[in-house]
Amino acid sequence: MTYCVGIKFDRGLAFMSDTRTNAGIDSISTFRKMFTWSKSGERVIVLMAAGNLATTQAVVSLLDERSKAPSERMPSLLETPSMFQTARVVGNLVKEVIANSVPVGQSQDAFGASFILGGQIKGSEPRLFMIYPEGNFIEAGSDTPFFQIGEAKYGKPILIRAYDPKMSFEEAAKLLMVSFDSTLKSNLSVGMPLDMLFYERDSFEIGFRKRITSDDPYFRTISDGWSNALRSAFGSLPDFTLS
Amino acid sequence: MTYCVGIKFDRGLAFMSDTRTNAGIDSISTFRKMFTWSKSGERVIVLMAAGNLATTQAVVSLLDERSKAPSERMPSLLETPSMFQTARVVGNLVKEVIANSVPVGQSQDAFGASFILGGQIKGSEPRLFMIYPEGNFIEAGSDTPFFQIGEAKYGKPILIRAYDPKMSFEEAAKLLMVSFDSTLKSNLSVGMPLDMLFYERDSFEIGFRKRITSDDPYFRTISDGWSNALRSAFGSLPDFTLS
Numbered sequence: 086m087t088y089c090v091g092i093k094f095d096r097g098l099a100f101m102s103d104t105r106t107n108a109g110i111d112s113i114s115t116f117r118k119m120f121t122w123s124k125s126g127e128r129v130i131v132l133m134a135a136g137n138l139a140t141t142q143a144v145v146s147l148l149d150e151r152s153k154a155p156s157e158r159m160p161s162l163l164e165t166p167s168m169f170q171t172a173r174v175v176g177n178l179v180k181e182v183i184a185n186s187v188p189v190g191q192s193q194d195a196f197g198a199s200f201i202l203g204g205q206i207k208g209s210e211p212r213l214f215m216i217y218p219e220g221n222f223i224e225a226g227s228d229t230p231f232f233q234i235g236e237a238k239y240g241k242p243i244l245i246r247a248y249d250p251k252m253s254f255e256e257a258a259k260l261l262m263v264s265f266d267s268t269l270k271s272n273l274s275v276g277m278p279l280d281m282l283f284y285e286r287d288s289f290e291i292g293f294r295k296r297i298t299s300d301d302p303y304f305r306t307i308s309d310g311w312s313n314a315l316r317s318a319f320g321s322l323p324d325f326t327l328s
Numbered sequence: 329m330t331y332c333v334g335i336k337f338d339r340g341l342a343f344m345s346d347t348r349t350n351a352g353i354d355s356i357s358t359f360r361k362m363f364t365w366s367k368s369g370e371r372v373i374v375l376m377a378a379g380n381l382a383t384t385q386a387v388v389s390l391l392d393e394r395s396k397a398p399s400e401r402m403p404s405l406l407e408t409p410s411m412f413q414t415a416r417v418v419g420n421l422v423k424e425v426i427a428n429s430v431p432v433g434q435s436q437d438a439f440g441a442s443f444i445l446g447g448q449i450k451g452s453e454p455r456l457f458m459i460y461p462e463g464n465f466i467e468a469g470s471d472t473p474f475f476q477i478g479e480a481k482y483g484k485p486i487l488i489r490a491y492d493p494k495m496s497f498e499e500a501a502k503l504l505m506v507s508f509d510s511t512l513k514s515n516l517s518v519g520m521p522l523d524m525l526f527y528e529r530d531s532f533e534i535g536f537r538k539r540i541t542s543d544d545p546y547f548r549t550i551s552d553g554w555s556n557a558l559r560s561a562f563g564s565l566p567d568f569t570l571s
Contacts, residue, residue, distance in 0.1 A: 154550030238481035242510040246555050247562045267485040283570070287357045293570045303568055312489050314561035319490045322553045325501030325546055327526070 086274035087135035087235030090261060091201040093213045095223050095250045097285040097292070098203045100253060100263040101136050102133045103235075103269075106275030119280040120145050122152055122162045126289045128209075130162060130171060131282060135235035136198025136218065143182045145200065148175065168212040172202050172222045180220030193218065199234045206312065220237040240264035240269040254293065259300045261299070262307045329480030329517035330378035331362060333504060336456045336468050338493045340529040343502040345376045346478075346512075348519030355549045362523040363388050365395055365405045369532045371449040374525060375406060378478035379461065381440030386425045387441065391418065411455040415531045416447050416463045423463030436461065442477045445565060448528065452528050482514040483507035497526045497536065503538070507534040522547075 089102040101266050116138065122206040124131040131304040132148070134141035150163040151174075151314040165171040179198060197218035205211040213225040225232060230243055241261050254258065258281065268275050277299040285292040332345040337447045345361040357476040359381065375391070377384035379447040381532050394417075395405040410416040421443060440461035449456040456468040458475040466474060474487055494504065503526065511518050527534045540547050 100364065238486055238514070241514055242482055242485075243558065243562070245513060246558050252571055253567070255567035258570070259562070259565055262568070263565070270488060271481070271484055303566075307565055310565045311561070314564050315486065315489050315558075318508065318554070318557035318561040319486070319502070321557050322502055322506070322550055323500035324496070325505070327497055327501070328465075 086272060088237065088240065088265065088268045088272075088275040089133040089135055089201055090240070090244070091131075091133060091203050091213050091225075092231040092244075092257065092261075093203075093211065093250075094230075094252055094254075094257060095251075096254065097283060097288070098131070098143070098205075098211050099214060099254065099257040099261060100133060100201070100280075100284075101133050101263065101265060102280050103275045104278055104280065105274060107274050108137050110273070110298070111217070113276070115276075115278075117280065119282060120148075121291055122148070123162050123289075124206075128163065128204065129284050129289055129291055130168075130202070130204040131284065132175065133201045133234065134198060135200075137186075137196050140182055140186060140196050140198040141200075142176070143186075144178050144200075147178055147182070151230065163257045166170060167209055168202075168206055168214070169224075170206060171204070171206070172214040172216060172224075173198060175202055176216050176220040176222050179216060179218060183218055187232075201232050201234055205289065209220060209288060211284065226263060231233065236268055236272045237277050240268040243267060254285075257283065259307060262304055263311050265267045266308045266311055273319070282311055329515060330361060331480065331483065331508060331511045331515075331518040332376040332378055332477045333474060333487070333507060334374075334376060334446050334456050334468075335474040335487075335491070335500065335504075336454065336493075337380050337473075337495055337500060338444075339495075340531070340535070341374070341448075341454050341456060341498065341527040342497065343374050343376060343444070343446065343523075343525045343527075344508060345523050346508065346518045347523065349381050350517050353516070356519070358519075358521070360523065362525060364525070364534055365391070366532075366534055369448065369450075371406065372527050372532055372534055373411075373447040374527065375418065375443070376477065377441060378443075379542060380429075380439050383422070383425055383429060383439050383441040384443075386429075387418070387421050387443075390421055390425070390537045394535055407448070409497070411445075411447055411449055411454055411457070412467075414447070414449070415457040415459060416469075418443060418445055419463040419465050422459060422461060422536075426461055438481040444475050444477055446530065446533065446550050450532060454527065460463055472569060479511055479515045479518050483511040486510060497528075500526070502550060505547055506554050509547075509551045509554055530555075
């Protein structure tokens with residue numbers, strides 16, 4: 086499993102992904118699930134992947150090769166005219182990789198993968214997409230300002246309740262860490278370290294990027310502090326009256 | 329979908345279930361999912377069901393008929409010597425009903441159902457079981473003092489963090505409502521009203537039972553209060569430092 090979140094704020098985009106992959110409970114490894122392509126002053130593209138590791142690695146490798154060899158037939162990720170076209174390139178590639186992997190007559194479920202794609206290309210706004218294994222995609226708007234892929238449920242309630250479009254990246258980091266901490270506490274197949282990245286709108290540079298390890302002091306503060314804060318929040322509500 | 333929780337406290341057992349069933353998103357109905365059998369001063373048995381409605385209704389109806397006609401071959405639910413034997417009776421019945429429903433050569437997945445069974449029979453402790461569609465079951469202990477069936481993920485983090493075996497039923501009601509509120513806010517297929525029941529150990533009577541409707545003032549207080557409490561808990565944690 087996996088847990089990745091991409092969020093759109095007024096100030097820009099925030100991304101966080103875990104790094105655990107598993108083929109069964111007894112075969113666990115650490116793989117990066119967050120990938121970036123950028124051209125300074127012109128575009129920043131961030132991609133996060135969940136699902137079959139062979140599929141996601143093939144997609145990322147093909148995107149890399151395409152971004153390195155501009156003479157390829159498909160448009161390079163560094164030359165797409167807009168984020169929408171970038172999402173189409175990734176979506177078509179996902180569909181193609183999955184179709185190539187599935188044995189004839191079998192379901193494609195085991196080979197599926199989902200992606201969160203975000204970034205900004207000069208001339209348009211920062212945009213955030215979720216790309217399905219079928220290759221189609223949806224875009225985040227003000228009603229649904231974040232996407233989650235992988236083990237999304239445990240960490241969703243806090244995102245729904247604490248999200249505010251005006252948040253600073255300092256607060257966004259806290260929000261992401263609380264959401265990940267709830268997930269890490271509930272599902273063994275999501276694991277540290279975490280990759281965090283912030284993109285500030287109109288900067289066209291990767292603003293801040295950090296790998297959060299399990300001994301990161303801030304993460305520890307949040308993890309312990311959130312348990313206590315939750316308990317006191319719970320304690321602050323009135324008890325029920327049995328009657 | 330469904331959401332049901334059964335929790336073991338020092339003081340006794342607490343149960344809560346929602347009432348929404350759906351066959352597709354456009355076919356929604358309200359059905360009770362919590363059922364009780366009791367013999368005053370001797371036993372209280374509570375059963376909550378999630379899964380295929382035809383399966384769960386058949387199981388409950390058969391249990392009812394068996395408890396009403398003691399001459400049946402299978403032991404009646406009001407005559408089992410222990411909660412463990414009660415769980416076996418229910419488990420065998422679940423397996424039988426599912427086996428009867430599945431067309432030859434098809435998977436039983438669509439006909440599956442899970443149950444939480446709790447209660448106390450004179451001469452032994454209060455006990456809490458989770459019964460699987462296969463008819464086997466597990467029992468709650470001090471390490472895992474609660475079971476959830478149905479849409480369990482959204483409401484689990486608060487159970488993990490705020491549960492305390494020494495809680496009063498007044499606090500238990502609050503815990504259950506917060507857990508249900510998180511689930512209701514995230515999944516449309518879990519819906520009000522909620523059924524709540526408390527069993528006080530060694531009372532051998534159904535202690536407190538209430539149907540919580542969506543306009544219940546306490547539930548409204550908890551639902552609104554929890555959003556605010558979560559936001560202030562979140563606000564009380566230190567922000568991240570981008571460096």
